[in-house]
Amino acid sequence: MLLTPSLSSTVIQDIEAVCEVGSTSMSYFYFDFRDANKQNLDDLVRSLLTQLSARSDPLCDILSHLYESHDRGTKQPGDDLLTRCLKQMLSIPDQGQIYIIVDALDECPDSLGIPSPRERVLQLLKELVELRLPNLHVCVTSRPEVDIRDVLGPLTSCPVSLHDQSGQKQDIVDYVRSVVYSDSEPIMKRWRTEDKDLVIKTLSERADGM
Amino acid sequence: MATAEALRATHAVDDKLTGAAKDVQAIKRESSTSYIDTEFRVSRVLVGSQLWESLHRWLSPPDPSTNHNIACRTHHKGTATWFFQGSIFENWKTTSSLLWIHGKRAHLLHFPPDMV
Numbered sequence: 001m002l003l004t005p006s007l008s009s010t011v012i013q014d015i016e017a018v019c020e021v022g023s024t025s026m027s028y029f030y031f032d033f034r035d036a037n038k039q040n041l042d043d044l045v046r047s048l049l050t051q052l053s054a055r056s057d058p059l060c061d062i063l064s065h066l067y068e069s070h071d072r073g074t075k076q077p078g079d080d081l082l083t084r085c086l087k088q089m090l091s092i093p094d095q096g097q098i099y100i101i102v103d104a105l106d107e108c109p110d111s112l113g114i115p116s117p118r119e120r121v122l123q124l125l126k127e128l129v130e131l132r133l134p135n136l137h138v139c140v141t142s143r144p145e146v147d148i149r150d151v152l153g154p155l156t157s158c159p160v161s162l163h164d165q166s167g168q169k170q171d172i173v174d175y176v177r178s179v180v181y182s183d184s185e186p187i188m189k190r191w192r193t194e195d196k197d198l199v200i201k202t203l204s205e206r207a208d209g210m
Numbered sequence: 211m212a213t214a215e216a217l218r219a220t221h222a223v224d225d226k227l228t229g230a231a232k233d234v235q236a237i238k239r240e241s242s243t244s245y246i247d248t249e250f251r252v253s254r255v256l257v258g259s260q261l262w263e264s265l266h267r268w269l270s271p272p273d274p275s276t277n278h279n280i281a282c283r284t285h286h287k288g289t290a291t292w293f294f295q296g297s298i299f300e301n302w303k304t305t306s307s308l309l310w311i312h313g314k315r316a317h318l319l320h321f322p323p324d325m326v
Contacts, residue, residue, distance in 0.1 A: 006281055006284065006290070007290050007293065007311060007313070008281065009278055009281035009282045010290060010294065011299075012278060013282070014294065014303075015303075018303075028274055028278065029274045030274045030277035030278065030281070032277055035272070037272040038272050038274070038277070043271070043272050046269045046270070046271035046272075047271040047272055047273075047274055049269060049271070050262075050265065050266050050269055050271045053262065053265065054262060054266075060261060060262055060265070063265050063269075064261055064265060067264070067265055067268055070268075073264065073265075073267075073268035103277070103281075125308075129308045132306075133306060134306050135306060136306050137302060137303065137305075137306055137307065137309070138307075138308045138309070139302065139308075139309040139310075139311070140308070140309070140310050140311070141310075141311045141312070141313070142310075142311075142312055143312060143313070143314060144312040144313075148310075148312070149312070152308065152310040153310070155308045155310075156307070156308045156309065156310045157307065158298055158301075158309075159310045159311075159312060160293065160298055160309065160310070160311040160312070161312055161313070162311065162312065162313025162314070
């Protein structure tokens with residue numbers, strides 16, 4: 001995978017560097033259609049809760065209340081309580097900046113139930129943004145699916161489209177060229193130069209519509 | 211006269227002793243408090259990490275760092291510098307907001323069989 005996971009990982013690395021020096025905190029999640037444990041609202045929220053509480057006693061206390069109220073963890077909380085707990089954590093006053101990065105939202109299924117897993121995640125993201133917390137920064141990457149656009153479009157002042165960016169197209173050309181001309185690719189190494197160039201040209205053009 | 215002087219001297223010594231005893235008490239109190247404080251902090255840290263482990267076991271969340279590590283490995287050097295050097299990313303980092311980046315996922319390494 002080249003585009004959005006790569007971008008998310010760089011965003012995460014950039015914010016990680018900020019977290020090391022201050023009171024900034026970050027949690028991230030990658031939806032993954034190949035992993036059944038990374039496709040639901042429940043998976044997302046459980047992961048965010050544990051990441052956020054790992055570095056903060058007050059946030060850990062909030063989670064521990066939920067634990068206590070579930071008979072010391074002998075019962076599992078439902079999605080509504082988990083999301084309420086997350087909002088409670090984010091809303092604690094006088095915290096540093098909080099960054100939440102969600103990658104590949106389109107890999108959260110949009111079928112399987114009403115509302116679908118993706119609709120439920122979109123609803124949570126909407127609610128988080130609408131909390132209007134001055135220290136909360138949310139970054140979501142996805143394919144431009146209609147349902148995602150409908151919810152996230154109005155919530156963001158400046159959506160970033162990777163297709164519109166000439167820099168992005170150049171990235172793809174550079175990437176394809178580096179793979180095709182790489183010495184570590186035994187099959188492509190045997191190709192004639194004109195075939196390599198044809199592959200680069202064709203894939204780069206098609207990247208716009210892939 | 212001599213008796214009165216001796217008496218005053220005795221009182222003075224007595225006062226000093228009392229003062230010294232008070233100091234000793236105060237020192238004792240202080241040191242035991244700081245001892246208790248240290249103990250308390252240590253036990254709180256222990257309880258904190260044990261507590262978090264219990265919470266982690268209870269919620270058993272999926273681990274997104276595995277995806278992150280793969281994404282970092284496959285990251286092509288220099289990709290998206292236009293984005294990271296631009297104002298949109300910088301604004302998002304400093305201002306509370308939602309940043310939605312939409313693009314396609316290209317599996318460029320997975321060529322169809324007829325191409326290879």
